Amino acid sequence: MSNTQYPRIGIRPVIDGRLGGVRESLEAVTMQMAKNVAALYTTHLRYPDGSPVQCVIGDTCIGGVKEAADCARQFENNGVGVSLSVTPCWCYGMETMDMHPYWPKAIWGFNGTERPGAVYLAATLAAHAQMGLPAFGIYGRDVQDLGDEAIPEDVTDKLLRFARAGMAVALMRGKSYLAIGTVSMGIAGSMVNSDFFQRYLGMRNEWVDTSEILRRIEKKIYDENEFEKALAWTRSNCKEGSDFNPVEKQFSRAEKDDHWETVVKMTLIFRDLMTGNAALKAKGFGEEAMGHNALLAGFQGQRQWTDFLPNGDFPEAILNSSFDWNGIRAPYMMATENDAMNGVSMLFGYLLTHTAQIFADVRTYWSPDAVQRVTGWQPDGTAAGGFIHLINSGSATLDGTGRLQQDGQPVMKPFWEIQEAEVKDCLAHTTWYPANNGYFRGGGYSSQFVTRGGMPVTMCRLNLVKGLGPVLQIAEGHTVDLPDHVHRTLDERTDRTWPTTWFVPRLTGQGAFRDVYTVMANWGANHGAISYGHVGHELITLAALLRIPVNMHNVEEQRIFRPAAWASFGTTAAEGADYRACDTYGPLYK
Numbered sequence: 001m002s003n004t005q006y007p008r009i010g011i012r013p014v015i016d017g018r019l020g021g022v023r024e025s026l027e028a029v030t031m032q033m034a035k036n037v038a039a040l041y042t043t044h045l046r047y048p049d050g051s052p053v054q055c056v057i058g059d060t061c062i063g064g065v066k067e068a069a070d071c072a073r074q075f076e077n078n079g080v081g082v083s084l085s086v087t088p089c090w091c092y093g094m095e096t097m098d099m100h101p102y103w104p105k106a107i108w109g110f111n112g113t114e115r116p117g118a119v120y121l122a123a124t125l126a127a128h129a130q131m132g133l134p135a136f137g138i139y140g141r142d143v144q145d146l147g148d149e150a151i152p153e154d155v156t157d158k159l160l161r162f163a164r165a166g167m168a169v170a171l172m173r174g175k176s177y178l179a180i181g182t183v184s185m186g187i188a189g190s191m192v193n194s195d196f197f198q199r200y201l202g203m204r205n206e207w208v209d210t211s212e213i214l215r216r217i218e219k220k221i222y223d224e225n226e227f228e229k230a231l232a233w234t235r236s237n238c239k240e241g242s243d244f245n246p247v248e249k250q251f252s253r254a255e256k257d258d259h260w261e262t263v264v265k266m267t268l269i270f271r272d273l274m275t276g277n278a279a280l281k282a283k284g285f286g287e288e289a290m291g292h293n294a295l296l297a298g299f300q301g302q303r304q305w306t307d308f309l310p311n312g313d314f315p316e317a318i319l320n321s322s323f324d325w326n327g328i329r330a331p332y333m334m335a336t337e338n339d340a341m342n343g344v345s346m347l348f349g350y351l352l353t354h355t356a357q358i359f360a361d362v363r364t365y366w367s368p369d370a371v372q373r374v375t376g377w378q379p380d381g382t383a384a385g386g387f388i389h390l391i392n393s394g395s396a397t398l399d400g401t402g403r404l405q406q407d408g409q410p411v412m413k414p415f416w417e418i419q420e421a422e423v424k425d426c427l428a429h430t431t432w433y434p435a436n437n438g439y440f441r442g443g444g445y446s447s448q449f450v451t452r453g454g455m456p457v458t459m460c461r462l463n464l465v466k467g468l469g470p471v472l473q474i475a476e477g478h479t480v481d482l483p484d485h486v487h488r489t490l491d492e493r494t495d496r497t498w499p500t501t502w503f504v505p506r507l508t509g510q511g512a513f514r515d516v517y518t519v520m521a522n523w524g525a526n527h528g529a530i531s532y533g534h535v536g537h538e539l540i541t542l543a544a545l546l547r548i549p550v551n552m553h554n555v556e557e558q559r560i561f562r563p564a565a566w567a568s569f570g571t572t573a574a575e576g577a578d579y580r581a582c583d584t585y586g587p588l589y590k
């Protein structure tokens with residue numbers, strides 16, 4: 001996606017239409033409010049390629065329906081995907097409101113009292129509620145003087161929160177999920193549900209059979225120069241681990257070398273399938289050069305492919321990372337086992353944070369007693385109540401090693417903040433073991449690392465429930481370090497050739513978060529998507545925009561920001577209100 005194709009944020013300066021004094025006195029102040037928000041957005045928000053988000057400000061202030069219609073046309077012509085109305089004064093709600101059926105909407109009503117911006121906000125939010133077009137209300141806590149250009153901190157926070165989630169909605173619209181293969185090992189999440197993608201995300205689905213990978217390998221439908229570069233980089237940066245397979249099952253050195261070539265080609269091919277590649281056009285493959293317009297993809301892998309060919313762990317891990325042989329770059333979202341529902345969970349985390357995501361099985365809850373029994377160590381500190389072993393062959397991002405840093409702390413961060421030395425460190429802490437060929441008869445290489453402890457992370461998962469629809473679950477928590485011998489003992493009970501993250505959710509003492517065991521017991525599927533930071537509140541805002549109820553979360557009430565109309569569905573049991581609101585509005589795209 002080039003910069004010019006990214007959706008923009010439309011800012012609507014709304015004004016009291018009474019000419020002959022009132023309007024004239026407010027023109028400059030209203031337009032200035034719009035300009036100030038645009039400046040805030042362009043300084044703080046970025047597109048996935050790292051460039052600043054672009055805003056379109058209405059050509060004129062909007063005092064009535066004629067100017068509202070002009071502005072809608074202007075926005076349509078300028079690629080707007082998210083709409084924010086701003087006003088310092090009373091204006092005419094239904095005459096000036098944004099009526100677009102699916103642009104995420106918010107109104108910032110200035111908290112001054114010389115002119116009542118908040119009264120407009122209330123009147124217009126009522127109109128939005130009455131018309132079934134939910135909008136977020138933004139209103140500062142402290143009164144400002146008319147003409148005070150500062151955007152207070154609480155307002156800034158809400159403006160940014162709304163825009164980040166709104167932009168995620170706009171970025172998904174019109175893009176594709178590409179399934180490479182079909183259902184993996186009976187996993188329902190890989191039974192790609194096009195009705196969900198179309199109606200809830202505005203995305204389309206593309207499917208290619210895995211025989212396409214073989215065709216491209218055999219017919220050399222990839223950039224051969226890039227392949228040589230990629231193979232050389234892989235040889236010098238991806239260290240191969242010992243072969244733990246029984247000797248009689250091990251592949252020969254020649255076969256292993258051949259597997260390295262295959263997995264590097266698979267990486268190029270998966271990426272080209274997703275986004276296209278101009279180099280293919282030059283080789284006479286114009287159709288392949290276009291790709292599938294995919295923002296997200298999944299690879300079935302198990303079992304038909306992996307039963308006789310190298311597995312997808314290398315391509316999945318590299319694509320999900322913020323770097324490869326071409327240098328530091330944005331991660332590609334790639335779900336292992338073609339678990340599209342976990343892929344979308346990753347996509348949510350990625351679009352909100354611009355950081356790579358860990359894809360993992362939510363494999364084992366280790367109670368303190370079980371840990372003590374098996375290792376002799378009594379878990380303490382963050383791990384005192386036990387922990388969850390997140391581990392899956394393959395697709396966890398190498399950024400998940402925790403070797404990227406901020407002020408000496410382990411982090412995951414947007415690619416534009418990553419330094420070359422940090423990339424080297426991620427690679428140095430990753431070992432590529434010959435795949436466990438009891439599971440992967442065709443060989444390949446699995447990435448192994450242990451995530452550094454102390455990172456704040458958020459795990460989420462989108463589930464489809466028949467009769468209900470999609471629901472999102474969210475668990476904020478931390479990665480933890482275990483003493484070496486404890487890690488080794490527990491890890492070796494599973495598969496020591498796979499990447500491990502030890503995770504402790506933050507407990508609230510209530511419901512699903514009464515203890516670590518109960519968090520795991522309430523997880524709705526075998527996988528979770530793990531994003532850096534505590535971003536549960538951002539996920540909740542995004543879910544509300546998409547009309548997806550959140551069935552489980554541990555986010556404090558004061559951090560939750562949903563469209564104003566949600567309050568009309570109930571204010572004390574907010575979870576129930578969320579379900580009723582999402583049910584009433586239905587999916588964003590009809």
Ligand SMILES: C[C@H](O)[C@@H](O)[C@@H](O)C(=O)CO
Pocket residue numbers: 302337361392393439526
């Ligand atoms: C190798 C195994 O089949 C794993 O891939 C399996 O445990 C899963 O990841 C299931 O989601």
Ligand SMILES: [Mn+2]
Pocket residue numbers: 337360361392526527
């Ligand atoms: Mn899995």
